Amino acid sequence: MAEWLRRRVGPSAMRLADAEGAQELIDSRDVVVIGFFRDLQDEDVATFLALAQDALDMTFGLTDQPKLFEKFHVTKDTVVLFKKFDEGRADFPVDEELGLDQGDLSRFLLTHSMHLVTEFNSQTSPKIFSARILNHLLLFVNQTLAEHQELLEGFGEAAPPFRGQVLFVVVDVGASNAHVLQYFGLKAEEAPALRLINMETTKKYAPAGGGPLTAAAVATFCHAVLSGQVKPYLLSQDVPPDWDRRPVKTLVGQNFEQVAFDETKNVFVKFYAPWCTHCKAMAAAWEALAEKYKDHEDIVIAELDATANELEAFPVHGFPTLKYFPAGPGRKVIEYKSTRDVETFSKFLDNGGELPAEEPTEEPMAPFPDTPANDSAEPKEEL
Template identity: 25%
Template structure:
């Protein structure tokens, strides 16, 4: 009887702890301080159940918790509902928006979390915040564990005494710790297991991405210079065809070839590599001309929309290219190794017309404000022979709607002047270089003889503000206004 009670008690305790094992720890006012005090490294998400951003983060947060469950030193992911059981805790830590994430060391806040919001990015960021930037590999078993992970690892095989590499490696690993997983060792048995010499730096690609088109390891053969080592790592990190996601997309520079398909190394690694290997086969012959990446087509549907792809029923990759000028190209043919190779050759030799997202040409364009679309942009902006003020807007933007009648009045007042007032829907048309539009409305002034050097307009947005600016900046003095923007007296006949 006593044994049965003990067994039941043990099962009850296991059930209680097992609910959180490998998952997100649910905390509230009653247990937050006690539970978190016993943890060395905790990422806490303060959330509200109705919050849309929280709902989107939740599955990624849970995936990250699962990936981190066996880490040493341990990293715990926890959550606090600020609308119910955790109101006081959220108030204590100044939570005013959702989700708010903070990193705790015991009961103390270490720092606000400003890292990625995708599972692999959360994992990498949190690992970079815990312990030294580089993990010491003390045994051959440590080496095997380090190399068994599904992301790139960089190992410094150091000399047992007076290592020439160690000091530089420490600086590099400290700088890149949030992006790269580092290991180091001076253990003779580990060096023997890895078949490496002392003071050697090696980049190891994960076994998951092994292929016959590029080596599994890359050995650094330069001087022990910090900048050179950093360049070596960043150049080789993504390999010939990188796995591009929301967190690392900015690391990929133009000219860039992207293959979009159902990329999923967790649920379907074999199928994912099936298509990646075909991309690799072609990429090896164009590696000096383009960077290459694969991306999940659902995760990057908004990018595909920019190439006119709303939906693709095919399992085959959709191929796009953005060249060094920012021009876009889409492979129209169904994917095959042969069609992919032919497409890249034509992009390389400028045989293809760039893809242009554009509204239809307006039926009439004689209003006070000229309408620009991608198809007529050169005609109505670049080659119109006039000084030009252009507004890039979004139809849903409140500030743009407020500006619309002011812009119309401005166009009416400057009718007959050597100045064009132009607007363009930047959500429905490709914005050409060198214009940079990151918010709405964005306005630029283009002198008629320097259309390649647009000047961002940041002055007032009343009609008089625009007229004063244009009167001062106009290449030739306006007919109806002096240089100060004051109306000229009309000459009576």
């Protein structure tokens, strides 16, 4: 708050008059942004200062001094990001015809202020998720193993050509990152492993085969995903041997289609998350419902852990999600949104997937975590 107020009351960028002052500013932070403008009354300068006012995690400077243009090898109006890592600096020349676009500059600074390779932890995860780079490539390694650490060099070598397209992230399976492993359907002993996720679609990709994770292999995989040559994978648990022995049948990704779209059955499915309190609260009612209808050969009561099993045709956005798949040809699906008790469930089933209009609707749900949380395996529930 103090920094926010300071930038509104005072200047949002430090005015630089000489090389000593400029170098002192550059040395003061890991990331420093300096605007080189020949005319400080230009409209582009106002755009630059407006951005600096809100970018509280960066330090800004401003100059119109020819000697500073010369010292830093700047020949035209340019915004330069200086950093103490990777390439050392990144230049954003101002378009002479279109001027300085604040949105484009903001994206440039956010992209280039990040390390080419970022280690995932509670401090870096907010910046990773706000990076506006849709594709994230994750290398899962055990940092305590020398042979895993050796992979980091090749991973970093592959990163520069994908700056702005793919965010390279290292996940230490030996740290508190079990939630990230779970999100990708991995176990710690499967490291080293490479996965790519598109943050907009949440589609996940894995390289084929088990070859060495060299710089060339990493680059080839990235190119293949970006060009649409790799199909996304869906998480699925193995089908339990006793999946159909209980009144509530256990569905996973591998047997879902076979059961849900059996034309001879009316199938009522609960999509749940193990951590969801709303799911736990209705568990007894779901078991009682299954017990009640266990002798009805045309009715199946089932459940599917949607955190461990993904269905391309049925994305789940909250827990619990209840869907009814009526018998007959076609792939008809009815979503249940009413009271979660045995009486109302029974009315719904006995009426062929419909309820009287006066029935109450919309019970609370817990949101589905679109991305792995940064500090807990149990995402916060919202009513």
